[in-house]
Amino acid sequence: MSAHTSTDTLASGTHAHPNPDAHGDGHDHGTRRTYLIGFALSVILTAIPFWLVMGDVIADTTIATLVIMGFGVVQIFVHMVYFLHMNTKSEGGWTMMAAIFTIIIIVIALSGSLWVMFHLNTNMMPGHIMNPADLI
Amino acid sequence: MSSHATTAEGEAPQFYELVPHHHAPHGSTQIGFWIYLMSDCLIFASLFAIYGVLGGNFAAGPSPEHLFNLQLVAVSTGALLLSSITYGFAMLDMDEGKKTGTLVWLVITGLLGAVFLGLTLYEFYHMIHEGAVPQRSAFLSAFFVLVGTHALHVTFGILWLVTLLVQIGAKGLIPANKIRVQCLSMFWHFLDVIWIGVFTVVYLMGMLR
Numbered sequence: 001m002s003a004h005t006s007t008d009t010l011a012s013g014t015h016a017h018p019n020p021d022a023h024g025d026g027h028d029h030g031t032r033r034t035y036l037i038g039f040a041l042s043v044i045l046t047a048i049p050f051w052l053v054m055g056d057v058i059a060d061t062t063i064a065t066l067v068i069m070g071f072g073v074v075q076i077f078v079h080m081v082y083f084l085h086m087n088t089k090s091e092g093g094w095t096m097m098a099a100i101f102t103i104i105i106i107v108i109a110l111s112g113s114l115w116v117m118f119h120l121n122t123n124m125m126p127g128h129i130m131n132p133a134d135l136i
Numbered sequence: 137m138s139s140h141a142t143t144a145e146g147e148a149p150q151f152y153e154l155v156p157h158h159h160a161p162h163g164s165t166q167i168g169f170w171i172y173l174m175s176d177c178l179i180f181a182s183l184f185a186i187y188g189v190l191g192g193n194f195a196a197g198p199s200p201e202h203l204f205n206l207q208l209v210a211v212s213t214g215a216l217l218l219s220s221i222t223y224g225f226a227m228l229d230m231d232e233g234k235k236t237g238t239l240v241w242l243v244i245t246g247l248l249g250a251v252f253l254g255l256t257l258y259e260f261y262h263m264i265h266e267g268a269v270p271q272r273s274a275f276l277s278a279f280f281v282l283v284g285t286h287a288l289h290v291t292f293g294i295l296w297l298v299t300l301l302v303q304i305g306a307k308g309l310i311p312a313n314k315i316r317v318q319c320l321s322m323f324w325h326f327l328d329v330i331w332i333g334v335f336t337v338v339y340l341m342g343m344l345r
Contacts (some may be wrong), residue, residue, distance in 0.1 A: 027335045034222055035224035046335075048219075050210050053340045068344075070335035083220055083325040091167045102174040106181040113185035124187050 030085055038082025045075040137242035148227070160317040169319045172328050176289075180330050183285060183338060187278040191338075192345065200342030203268055209339045212255040213331065219248035220328045226322055235309055238317070239301060245324070246297045256287045278339065282332055286334055289327050296320050 030038075051057065057082045058064035080086045080099075088096050185251070222245045229237035263269075270280040300320060304313050 005281065030224065030228075031224070032228055035228070037220055039217070039221040040226075041219070046217060046332075049340055050206065050213075053343050054206050054210075064344055065320055065341055068336055068340050072332055075332050079220070079325060079329045079332065082223065082323060084327070094167055095170050098171055098174045102177050105178060109178075109181050110185050110188065114188050117189040124316070 004082045030082065032059060034082055038078055041082070042075055045071050152203065152320070154272075161225055165315050166246060166318065166322075169322060170345070173322060174324070175219045177330075180282075180285070180333070183278075183282045184333060187282050187338065190274040190278040191342070193274035195275075197273040197276065198266070198268050200339075200345060201262055203266070204342060206257055206339065206343065208259060208333055213335050215248045215251040216328055218333050219245045220325055222248060223321055223324050227317065230309060230314060230317055233309060235304065238309065239304060242297060242301055242304075246294055246301075247323075249297070251296045253290050253294065254285065256290075260287075262283075283334060283338065286327065286330055287324075289330070293320070293324055293327060294342070296323070 006014060049071045052064060052068060058099075060065065086099065148265035222241050226238050226245060229241060260283075263276075268276055270277045297320060300313070300316055303316070307313060
């Protein structure tokens with residue numbers, strides 16, 4: 001075991017866990033207080049958009065849509081921080097790396113699909129086909 | 137050439153390990169599970185993209201304001217949100233080594249998940265009864281695939297939770313069970329994050345459209 005000890009100390013030198021076997025993962029699990037803060041925030045961030053839609057508070061649907069999407073994005077981040085305990089340090093930063101990579105792919109997939117298909121719909125309107133023979 | 141360079145000094149540093157590196161039994165489980173969740177996230181991203189593209193194609197069929205009942209969605213959202221914090225309390229009790237507390241909070245979480253699932257299935261039944269079946273329009277196909285995939289995830293989450301209850305009941309809070317509870321915690325909170333996207337994009341924005 002003494003041969004192991006030196007390499008283990010080198011490998012996990014940055015970890016300041018008093019008892020590494022207690023969790024074995026280097027994750028922060030939060031406290032009752034952080035869970036309650038996260039829950040309170042998510043209740044507020046859910047209640048407001050539901051109220052906005054059910055009570056017809058904002059007349060302009062474009063503004064209402066943007067506001068609701070804004071609340072959704074903020075709530076997703078609240079959940080990632082308070083419930084999934086995401087931070088830049090867990091697993092040596094790889095959790096955050098994987099998440100950032102995923103978010104980039106999601107943004108490309110969503111914005112790309114919507115953008116392309118919106119233009120496809122517009123261009124496929126019958127009025128836009130000047131000479132049907134050109135399509136063949 | 138390079139081998140010359142390293143041996144020239146006579147005491148070249150060795151960059152390989154003579155003794156095999158020893159990992160903790162569950163050292164890489166969490167990061168592996170996280171990467172699974174991220175790939176699952178991409179499945180949902182593509183389903184959201186499909187819904188975003190096809191969500192307005194009603195084919196002269198029913199549209200969201202005819203079908204959706206926001207009161208029902210608000211109740212199921214509340215159940216899922218509440219289940220997130222009860223799972224958090226289960227995690228806290230597990231960290232303190234309280235077996236009974238962990239089991240009780242996990243049972244409450246599972247019941248709230250079952251309430252959510254029951255409401256979703258009731259909504260599906262109601263819609264199908266009214267003729268709003270997946271093959272009616274592109275909007276309904278996209279809706280059933282997106283919401284159905286989420287409901288399927290919740291179903292498997294509840295199955296996993298029941299399995300864990302049995303395992304903790306039989307073996308107690310052993311390290312292997314703790315890792316399993318932590319992985320299910322990530323899965324459960326992840327489903328909650330996906331549901332935020334669903335109720336925002338499908339239900340709330342659908343009513344505004």
